[in-house]
Amino acid sequence: MAISRTDSTRDMDPFFSPHAVALVGASADPKKLGNSIMANLVKSSVRVYPISRTPGRVMGVETYSSLTQLPETVDLVIVAVDAKNCPGLIPDIRRSGARCAVVVSGGFSETGSEGTRLEESLVRAARDSKVRLIGPNCVGVLNTRLFNGTFTIMPERGNIAFVSQSGALGGASIYTTQARRIGLSKFASIGNAADIEIGEVLDYFREDADSTVIAVYIEGIKEGRKLYESLRNASREKPVVVLKGGRSESGNTAVKSHTGSLAVSTAVFTGMLRQAGCVTAPTLDTLFELCKIFDYQPLPKGRNVCIITNTGGAGVLAADAVSDLGLTMSTLSQKTRHEISSAFSPLASVDNPIDLLATGARWEYRVATEQILRDSSVDMLLEICVVPTFAGMTQVEHAEGLLEGVRAAGVQKPVVGVWLAGSVGKPGKDLLESNRIPCYDDPSLAALCLARAADYAQFRRPSVRDTS
């Protein structure tokens, strides 16, 4: 993808791709954040310079007493010292060669008026020295291909860029992605966003060739219009999946007429997200599941879904969810119906949902998958399997059949799985996911992901979108 890079985003490169990093507040004390960050940095592929008042070594790396004593220029400084000492560090940060700093420390505007004043003086010092800031009060930044500048774990390497306003939630989400084996490319927790806000990080991720999808967690915002522009510009390049937390307080107290009273900011925010072409995640759980379908699968060409199942019940649930979400159940062509009915048991249903019955196994899944994907009335395929524990079937053969069918069909259409039966279904589920077929535990979540993919595909289709 040829995305031209702008100067302002090039200026942010050191946040995500630094050559040499200084950590102010590096500590041997495991109770300190400066200890956890140091532990992550020494495991990274960047040169690290710990700054500490205690002479000697931290984790085997020689410490320096000041940023001005370093043997080479650094391009990123991470700060994890008391808030009151942060503003005074800025001139030294500039002298060290860095124009980018991440202030992890808390104790700023989130704590009250004194902290707010401290934050203001931090920002003023940064502007005077021409240093850009992420934070304060944040988890930090990381790039799974290079380094971990946070105090949380390194997520798996992948293609999802994630920007979070909440530090703790962002950090917790990284554990979630690891547990679900969802790979990230880059992560930034922007904390109080005293200088760099979500919009600028979005602009950066939009141009980032390593990221195919952007995940966003937003709470409150300061400059709504700028955020809107950034979201819209990013959505035109790659999917932006947004989870909005909290209802922003309606500052509009002067409600004089009808419209004003209905304009609770949440409703305006929701409309803004649609207008920007964003994909909305209703819950934290769905945020990364939605990212996954965009990362793993192509965009659908339309809204027609076919369901293949080996259990009538789950097929019904999926069909209900599909129509509830404004998708359409495909009407299969005569040819497809003929191919399937002549191949399978006369008891199998050749209407959508296709029911392969409990006896349907590897061969049935392969044939049905291939035939359905070739049918031009089908834009998306949702396959369900309750993995049976009888008749000598293996736990992964249905998944293998699906993958063979997808390969044989050789078409660009999104396919998702719903593999039920808990731990019995898990090996098949893992096999599908490692082959980039998103796999869910609930038909309604699968349908939600397909619906959002169809909505986003519609937004990206140039014929229906006028420029503004």
Add this chain to the structure above:
Amino acid sequence: MKAAKKIFETALAEGRTFILENEAKDIMKGYGIGVPAYDTAKSADEAVTKARKIGYPVVLKILSKDILHKSDAGGVKVNLKDDSEVRKAFQEIMESARKYGSEKGIQVDLSRGVLISDFADQGTEVIIGVTRDPQFGHALMFGLGGIFVEVLKDVTFRLIPMTESDAREMVGEIKAAKILDGVRGQPPRDVDALVNVIMSISKMVKENPEIIELDCNPTFVYDKGKGALVVDARILIEGTKPKESSAH
């Protein structure tokens, strides 16, 4: 649009931040938005002459810089079918307005008389509004009128300015969207005309950022090909010059 600016200047000079209905409709017409035929009258005789020109039945509404909520002041009379009803309605409106003023302890200005408007045929009732959000600036709201907006809050927003596909998406995404397709044997509504009203409002507000709130409530949408009319229009403007940062 210069005419709009002039209307806003007049309003501010009179110390009001709301725009009189005839003025609001003048602005709407200037943006190509359909409104029922209307005129103004300062006396009962003039009201009768104008009503005949518009054609019965008509609606009379008070026009005063001192009255924002016309119905509260007994300032609205609808479905007037002949000369005598118009004459009577005019007297009653003036009477009520004076009474409203004395209750509030103010001298209500009655020099502008009334607005006379064609009593529009009932169409599917929708509401189009504009608000200025503290974070996002001007946003346009769309929803179906009556209980849909009052009780169910079935409305949707977009930021101004917007594209035509944004407008079409809005119309399609409210929960009651099917009503516009035509239900219970009704033909489909004139969605194209509705989209045009939305786009014109967006343009109007973009060009006149001093508008802080606007309501086209109700707006009637008729059968496909038969258009849409803004039946009641209300515009509120900012008291002082808008700040540069306020929006676009």
